[in-house]
Amino acid sequence: MSECxxxxxxxxxxxxLDLTELASRYxxxxxxxxxxxxxxADAREQRLAIERSANLNDAYQVLKNPAQRALYLLRLExxxxxxxxxxxxxxxxxxxxxxxxxxxxxxxxxxxAAFKQRLKQAQAQQEGQFAACWQVPxxxxxAERLVRRLQFLDKLAREVRQLEERLDD
Amino acid sequence: MALLQIAEPGQSPKPxxxxxxxxxxxxxxxxxxxxxxxxxxxxxxxxQGEVILPSAVHYREADVVVGRAAKAAAIEDPLNAIVSVKRxxxxxxxxxxxxxxxxxxxxxxxxxxxxxxQTRQGAKSPVEVSAEILKxxxxxxxxxxxxxxxxxxxxxxxxxxxxxRQATKDAARLAGINVLRLLNEPTAAAVAYGLDKQAxxxxxxxxxxxxxxxxxxxxxxxxxxxxxATGGDSALGGDDLDLAIAHWVxxxxxxxxxxxxxxxRELLAQACAAKEALSQVSSVTMSYGAWQxxxxxxxxxxxxDPLVERTLKACRRALRDAQVEIEEVDAVVMVGGSxxxxxxxxxxxxxxxxxxxxxxxxxxxxxxxxxxxxxxLAGNRxxxxxxxxxxxxxxxxxxxxxxxxxxxxxxxxxxxxxxxQEFTTYKDGQTAMLIHVLQGERELIxxxxxxxxxxxxxxxxxxxxxxxxxxxxxxxxxxLLNVTAQELNSGVEASIQVKPSYGLSDDEIARMLTxxxxxxxxxxxxxxxxxEQVEADRLLEAVQVxxxxxxxxxxxxxxxxxxxxxxxxxxxxxxxxxxxxxxxxAVKYLTExxxxxxxxxxxxxxRAALAGRNLQEIEE
Numbered sequence: 001m002s003e004c005x006x007x008x009x010x011x012x013x014x015x016x017l018d019l020t021e022l023a024s025r026y027x028x029x030x031x032x033x034x035x036x037x038x039x040x041a042d043a044r045e046q047r048l049a050i051e052r053s054a055n056l057n058d059a060y061q062v063l064k065n066p067a068q069r070a071l072y073l074l075r076l077e078x079x080x081x082x083x084x085x086x087x088x089x090x091x092x093x094x095x096x097x098x099x100x101x102x103x104x105x106x107x108x109x110x111x112x113a114a115f116k117q118r119l120k121q122a123q124a125q126q127e128g129q130f131a132a133c134w135q136v137p138x139x140x141x142x143a144e145r146l147v148r149r150l151q152f153l154d155k156l157a158r159e160v161r162q163l164e165e166r167l168d169d
Numbered sequence: 170m171a172l173l174q175i176a177e178p179g180q181s182p183k184p185x186x187x188x189x190x191x192x193x194x195x196x197x198x199x200x201x202x203x204x205x206x207x208x209x210x211x212x213x214x215x216x217q218g219e220v221i222l223p224s225a226v227h228y229r230e231a232d233v234v235v236g237r238a239a240k241a242a243a244i245e246d247p248l249n250a251i252v253s254v255k256r257x258x259x260x261x262x263x264x265x266x267x268x269x270x271x272x273x274x275x276x277x278x279x280x281x282x283x284x285x286x287q288t289r290q291g292a293k294s295p296v297e298v299s300a301e302i303l304k305x306x307x308x309x310x311x312x313x314x315x316x317x318x319x320x321x322x323x324x325x326x327x328x329x330x331x332x333x334r335q336a337t338k339d340a341a342r343l344a345g346i347n348v349l350r351l352l353n354e355p356t357a358a359a360v361a362y363g364l365d366k367q368a369x370x371x372x373x374x375x376x377x378x379x380x381x382x383x384x385x386x387x388x389x390x391x392x393x394x395x396x397x398a399t400g401g402d403s404a405l406g407g408d409d410l411d412l413a414i415a416h417w418v419x420x421x422x423x424x425x426x427x428x429x430x431x432x433x434r435e436l437l438a439q440a441c442a443a444k445e446a447l448s449q450v451s452s453v454t455m456s457y458g459a460w461q462x463x464x465x466x467x468x469x470x471x472x473x474d475p476l477v478e479r480t481l482k483a484c485r486r487a488l489r490d491a492q493v494e495i496e497e498v499d500a501v502v503m504v505g506g507s508x509x510x511x512x513x514x515x516x517x518x519x520x521x522x523x524x525x526x527x528x529x530x531x532x533x534x535x536x537x538x539x540x541x542x543x544x545x546l547a548g549n550r551x552x553x554x555x556x557x558x559x560x561x562x563x564x565x566x567x568x569x570x571x572x573x574x575x576x577x578x579x580x581x582x583x584x585x586x587x588x589x590q591e592f593t594t595y596k597d598g599q600t601a602m603l604i605h606v607l608q609g610e611r612e613l614i615x616x617x618x619x620x621x622x623x624x625x626x627x628x629x630x631x632x633x634x635x636x637x638x639x640x641x642x643x644x645x646x647x648x649l650l651n652v653t654a655q656e657l658n659s660g661v662e663a664s665i666q667v668k669p670s671y672g673l674s675d676d677e678i679a680r681m682l683t684x685x686x687x688x689x690x691x692x693x694x695x696x697x698x699x700x701e702q703v704e705a706d707r708l709l710e711a712v713q714v715x716x717x718x719x720x721x722x723x724x725x726x727x728x729x730x731x732x733x734x735x736x737x738x739x740x741x742x743x744x745x746x747x748x749x750x751x752x753x754x755a756v757k758y759l760t761e762x763x764x765x766x767x768x769x770x771x772x773x774x775x776r777a778a779l780a781g782r783n784l785q786e787i788e789e
Contacts, residue, residue: 010779025779027393031556032778033771035585035646039349039546042708044760048771050645054587061582161489168482 004076005059013076015069015131026060066127067154070147073134089145096152103159109167116160123153188319190349190547191310192357192539195302195323195337197255197406198379198506200224201533202306202321203540204314205549210361210540212533213313221532222309224379225252226301228288235305244438247273247430249288253408254302256380257284257295258340259333273430283336296340303344320347322543324535326381327353328401328562330608331620331650338647349546351647354378355385356396356559357538358504362529363389364541364555370499371397373488375517375525376535377480377507380406384484386491386498392554397491398581399562400483405476407444407507413472414440414455414464422460444469448509470512477516484520490581501525504534558583561644568605568614570595577642580610584648589641591657598630602638604654625654627661697749705743705756712736712763715770723769735762 006013009025031037033056038049062068099119106112130146133139191213194201199221203212212220219237227239227250234242242250251274257265261282265272275287285292303323310318323346325337334351341348355374362368369389376383383401387394415436419426428436436457443453443464452465488495501517503525508514517525542557544550560583566576567590577588594602602625609617628636637657644650655662712732720729735758742755 023390027390027395027556028778029775030393030558032775034556034558036350036542036546036556040548042704042711042760044764044767045711045771048768050585050643051587052771052775053646054585054643057583057586058588164489165486168485 005062005072008056008059009063013073015066015073015127015134017063017069019064022060022063026056029056065154066123067147067150070127070130070134070150074143074147089148092145092149092152096156099156100159103156103163106163107167109164112160112164112167116157119153119157119160123150123157126150126153187549188547189310189314189316190319190540190543190549191306191314191321192352192536192541192543193303193306193321193323193346194354194357194536194539195255195299195306195325195340196224196378196535197253197381197408198224199532200302200306201536202310203533203536204310205540205544206314210537210544212536213309215309216312222302222305223252224255224302225250226254226298227251228290228293230289233290233301235301244431244434247434248275248286249290251286251288251293251298253380254286254295254298256404256408257286258299259330259336260284260295273428273433296336297343299337299340300343303341303346307344307346318346319547320349320543322350322352322357322539322546323348324352324354324357324539325648326376326378326401326403327355327383327385327396327399327559328381328403329648330403330563330618331565331648332618333403334648338649348647349543351649352539352542352557353383353385353396353399353559353648354381354535355383355399355504356387356394356557357536357542358502358529358534359385359387359389359394359538360541360555360557361534361538362500362502362526363394365529368500371493371497373484373498373501373521374504375480375484375501375508376401376504377513378406378505379507380404380408382406382480382483384480384487386487386493393556393558395558396560396583397493398487398489399560400487400490401562402479402483405479406505407441408437409476410444410473410507410510411437411440413476414443414469417464417468417472418455418457418460418462421462422457424458424460444510448511473510473512477513480513481516481520484517495521498523502529502534503527504529504531506532559646559648560584561586561648563608563618564610565620565642565644565650566607566617567592567640568607572614573612574607574609574614574617577640578644582644584644585646587641587643589639592638592640593634594628594631594636594638595633597633599633599636600628600630601626602628602654604640604652606650606652620650621652623652623654625656625661627659628656629659629661631658694749698747698752701749701752701756702743705739705752708756708759709736709739709743712759715763715766719766719770719773723773724766728766731762732759732766735759 004013009022009029030053033049033052035046035049035053038045062072103115106115126146126149130143130150134143191202191204201212201221203210214220215222222236223240225236225239225243227234227242227246229249239250240252243252262276262278262284265276265284276284277287277292278284283294285294286298307318321341323337323341325334338348338351355376358374358376359372363372372387372389374385374387381401381403382405383399385399386397388397418436418440439455443455446453447466447469452463455462455464498521501521501523503514503517508527508531514525514527545555560581561578562580564576564580565578566574569575577590578586603622604625605622606620607614607617608620611617625638638654639657640652640654642650642652653662716732724732739755739759742752746752
């Protein structure tokens, strides 16, 4: 299966996706290849079903999440992003540091909820910018910068969830 | 056959081909077996008309009894009458010492880290004890349905880790049961509930059983049951409520906490009775030795609230993992006998700001859901209208430098799942690498469960950092992990089905199987030959059906010729050979020759799933 994640879902590579439609296609595909459909089959087919289903689940995870989807789109075009490398985006880095400091100060769940709201807005804004520029060859550098920003924000969102867990203790 | 299912989804077998399959709820306190008959899933009764089988096993002088009589013997004969054995499944001796006082058994160390219980019939592993319960349920199923079972769906707590799942599967193997699927208990409950109520939307299943707690958040969409997240505690249940009462009694009576096994059993039985009574009345009188006192419902609530709060915390975490807000939950379903406690219902209702549903029998719903799934997997019912998409409850990972756990598959990832991670050697000329597989959420390996260790050997000597070692984790639909490691430059490979740390070794299972089978060893070769013949017939039929359907479309002439040759060869060997090894080789050969064809057919089936959709959208 050399098909790309979008092709698997019968879609053309795109950043803006109808998530409800994606979910519905996922369910159709899962029905066709889930190991439960092959419970009675020989060992080889069961193995194939597990491999295909695992691949489908992985593809769905990537396409569902905007940050991962953006990264995947650039990779499809043959651009491996060295995410750990120096980030030439001082303005955003500064913003990140401030956000992170703010997060560390939070000690109440309602304050976390407000922070989450702002984070969501920031994500939506970066996503909008990425959607507008990723296909334009001259703006490749900008697209890469936005993908890195999205990864940062995604990571921050995970940290927010971990904080919520700690505060719940 | 599955190949037919691809070509013609929705086809169901003729009535006379109906295959007997059951769903088994192997609980801490009680177990049930259910089956779909005449389109209705219902629990099967024993000869006395009882549905519930207490999960108790009594090793007597001459025989083994399971159920009510065994449970009754627990006070008189605690070392030989085993109850709540599920709490020991897949655990090591050190875990059990942590649970400590509540387990009045004589433990001995086995070959592996799995603890054995010393009984008058010898040392028994928790897996063997569970197998006795399963044997009893299997016999009930065969008697009620009138024939041999093709298999069973066995439920496990969603929060069971890999070792606990593997132990359950081993127990089924010992009991002579073909496991069609290990199914998570809350998912089974969701199936029974969802089909019964024609429910759609987001559903939370709160499952507080005798020894385990699970919460699962699911999205139900036209027959697809998609688990969004699961959480829980595989060592928290009704038994712990009893224990809280027992501790309170001992404190009130100012009695020694150093009890004999009989005293422990008696006190716990009294505590359990008090707990059950307090669901109806506001206070109960309890006594211990010379002490007598009253336990009020208020006092009881105070005793159990910390435990209930632990379950609520797990609910909040599952909601966060599912990225679902409380207001989005359309229904909360209560499962498990312990949800009869009014305080539990109240607290859950408050958290979700809605009345939990209690109109489905909390003791039977899991077995009923398992029976429905067993019916689908046995091929009696079109799988087209029902699909369960489950997740792994705990992250899986590897030990990295500094005693840290690096996650490879995160918790609440949909299964089946496969992920690979690449590592390298850190010493010049390093020829082996230790792979330590872990499960859990914490960063330090000592806080995670060690599932297995194995070594990748034979790496060609290279400078440090030059070797490329890819470790692949694959989790199947039972939630069981398989790990393979490969050095990419040389192709050197090592793989294990994860189990050794806390499971039974293959040798132990083989020994137990031998011991448990009366005619064991007599004609091992004949059995092996028969098994190979079944496999050969199955493969031949599948390939011929596939060729008839898609041979022309998907194969070149040359490919077709190779396959026909391999078929002819297998038919000859199947007819003439008495050697299992020879037959196995011919089966393997035909499998290899048809591998590519099978993959093409499956991919064609998958493409067909999207057919009828907007075709111009399909990528060129």
